[in-house]
Amino acid sequence: MAKTMHDKEPPQVDDAVLRQFLGYNLKRAYLIVHSDFLSKLSEFDLRTPLFSTLALIVENPGASQTAIANALAVERSAMVLLIDDLEKRGLVVREKSPFDRRSYALHATPKGTKTCRSMLKDVQTHEDGLLAGLSDDERTTLISLLRKVGQS
Amino acid sequence: MAKTMHDKEPPQVDDAVLRQFLGYNLKRAYLIVHSDFLSKLSEFDLRTPLFSTLALIVENPGASQTAIANALAVERSAMVLLIDDLEKRGLVVREKSPFDRRSYALHATPKGTKTCRSMLKDVQTHEDGLLAGLSDDERTTLISLLRKVGQS
DNA sequence: TATTGTTATACTCTATAACTATA
């Protein structure tokens, strides 16, 4: 019985065992989208947490560090460094809270607001390109199912 | 003009700006599923990359380190440490490849195979519980859309 | 007592470059 060429090759690797798990598929999809996202974000010299923090401050003027941290599921201690960074860049300012002398009221500067708008637009365009393989319906369904995971 | 109580409270924080992005929804959903996954995995004293590496070795006996690394989108250098760890635990062995003296043929030990089976079952049960809010159809659709993201 | 912002610390995961032995 003659051996074929394939007998001299190692087996191919299949990840079907892991594909049954939602967690695995989530991670793999996130890696792809995030890596693409980062390449666009690097044009603004920003990292992911800076992007989302700036966006929430622009849209929620006067919020405290803890409130932003909670909304993003980030630790308060990490938020301190993020605000430090955004403040150094002149995108955000810490003002005194009129409600509580322990906390700050965060506000975007004009530069921060402008950067944020341009950033959101560019990232959206970039994500649209990456997801060209999905129809509008599929994309809406996907996001809606992802949100449902967060609510369960 | 009398002030209401609400005038003495800071604004609530809303993340709607970010919810339009697939990447943000992916990350938030992944955080929830992964954190739940870790709490179950800790019973086996395993971390996420050890779990997925062991599963692929069990299902793809004889595969090389690089082949497993590629299938998981992990660096070869990281795979070295993962295999070291799995080998120390007696779950996996590095055997000489019959095809290439540079590479190893990875094989699970009986203990590794047993651990993997029990691990996969437990994690699946746990994930089912977490996703009780989604119908079978919704779950199938979600996974299929996530895979489609990876193929675009 | 509890909470806000802060500091320090440590751990996981990832990314890169360079080396060796084989191909």
Added chain:
DNA sequence: TATAGTTATAGAGTATAACAATA
């Protein structure tokens, strides 16, 4: 010359505990 495995290192992100000022 290219590839498999290895080593070392650095960085990002995250998690925890403790402290001072304020509630």
